[in-house]
Amino acid sequence: xxxxxxxxxxxxxxxxxxxxxxxxxxxxxxxxxxxxxxLEDDLDAPLFSQLPFLVDCINQFLAxxxxxxxxxxxxxxxxxxxxxxxxxxxxxxxxxxxxVASADLASRSLPQLHFHSSFVHPISVDQTKTxxxxxxxxxxxxxxxxxxxxxxxxFSTVVAVTNAxxxxxxxxxxxxxxxxxxxDLTLDHxxxxxxxTLADLHATLHxxxxxxxxxxxxxxxxxxxxxxxxxxxxxxxx
Numbered sequence: 001x002x003x004x005x006x007x008x009x010x011x012x013x014x015x016x017x018x019x020x021x022x023x024x025x026x027x028x029x030x031x032x033x034x035x036x037x038x039l040e041d042d043l044d045a046p047l048f049s050q051l052p053f054l055v056d057c058i059n060q061f062l063a064x065x066x067x068x069x070x071x072x073x074x075x076x077x078x079x080x081x082x083x084x085x086x087x088x089x090x091x092x093x094x095x096x097x098x099x100v101a102s103a104d105l106a107s108r109s110l111p112q113l114h115f116h117s118s119f120v121h122p123i124s125v126d127q128t129k130t131x132x133x134x135x136x137x138x139x140x141x142x143x144x145x146x147x148x149x150x151x152x153x154x155f156s157t158v159v160a161v162t163n164a165x166x167x168x169x170x171x172x173x174x175x176x177x178x179x180x181x182x183x184d185l186t187l188d189h190x191x192x193x194x195x196x197t198l199a200d201l202h203a204t205l206h207x208x209x210x211x212x213x214x215x216x217x218x219x220x221x222x223x224x225x226x227x228x229x230x231x232x233x234x235x236x237x238x
Contacts, residue, residue, distance in 0.1 A: 004064055006030055011062045012068030015054065032068070033061060041081060048087040052155040052174075059154070065213055094173055094228055102229040105171045111151040111158045111176050111221070114167065116208075120162055124170040124230045128194035133201075135209065136179065136219040153177070155226060168231040178222035182214060189222065 007012075007183060013033040016024060020038040026036050035057050042140060058070060093100050113132065115123065154164035154177055160170040182205075190201035205214055 004032055010067070011068050011071045012065065012069045014073055015057060015070065016073040017054075018073070022075065023074075032065075032069070032167075039075075041075070041084070043081060043083045045083070046109055047084055048091055048157070049110060049151075051087070051091045052157075055155050060180055061180040065147070068191040082146070099119050099173075100229050102171060102231050105157060105229060106168070106232065108157075110171075110232065111156060113158050113172065114159050114166065115162050115169075120169050122194050123160060123172070124227065126194070127227050129192070130194075130226060131189065131192035133185070133189065133193070133205065133223055133226045134221045134223070135213060136221050137213065138221075152223070158225075161230075170230050171227040171228040172223050173228050174223055176221075176224040178224070180220050180222060181216070182218040182220050183216045185220065185222075193226065 006014075007030070012031055012033050014028055014035075016034070016036045017039045018024070018036065018041055020238075024036075027208060037050060037054065039047070039050065061068075061070060090100070093096075115132070119129055123184065152174060154174055158172050158174060159168050160172050161168050185198065185201060187198050188214045190196070190198050193201055195201050195204065
């Protein structure tokens with residue numbers, strides 16, 4: 001990778017996947033966007049959970065740049081270990097709606113989303129609940145939920161948990177993430193919660209939040225998802 005090559009190919013974003021010990025001698029000052037991800041060729045490297053971030057970086061660039069190309073700069077591994085190949089295959093299976101066994105996901109370190117026990121059946125059996133609404137003011141990281149910035153992106157697979165012991169009941173694929181004012185929630189959002197009316201949606205929000213937290217202008221985080229597999233004991237893979 002050199003300056004003339006970057007210019008000739010109109011490379012304006014570089015995504016580097018390198019060991020933490022690797023240094024970069026390329027002319028990255030010439031590109032508009034550079035994202036570095038430290039990744040080791042180890043059996044316990046969390047490639048599956050990092051892939052959504054990599055895809056999101058590329059999609060964000062494409063959405064905001066009409067021109068320019070992307071270069072993915074990787075370590076020159078001659079033959080990536082089988083663990084990497086398995087994670088890539090699993091990510092492809094989830095992405096392409098193929099059947100995925102919950103056991104294949106249970107061994108991965110995944111972000112968690114905590115749900116009230118009343119939502120277990122609508123999510124893992126009926127599949128009538130396909131989104132969840134949280135307030136942006138909620139703690140970004142608590143004992144039950146890994147929320148957003150550092151851990152959850154579109155294309156992420158997350159484990160849905162419930163009750164005080166964080167019992168897994170489903171694995172979900174995040175299809176979209178919205179940031180929206182509470183007064184801009186629509187009937188589509190209500191239907192995604194498995195509810196018939198917008199009034200029902202607001203009533204549900206009031207079950208979990210005090211009125212002072214639901215005033216006009218309150219920012220909401222809407223996570224859209226689809227069921228990948230029910231956890232062991234909750235049903236078969238989907």
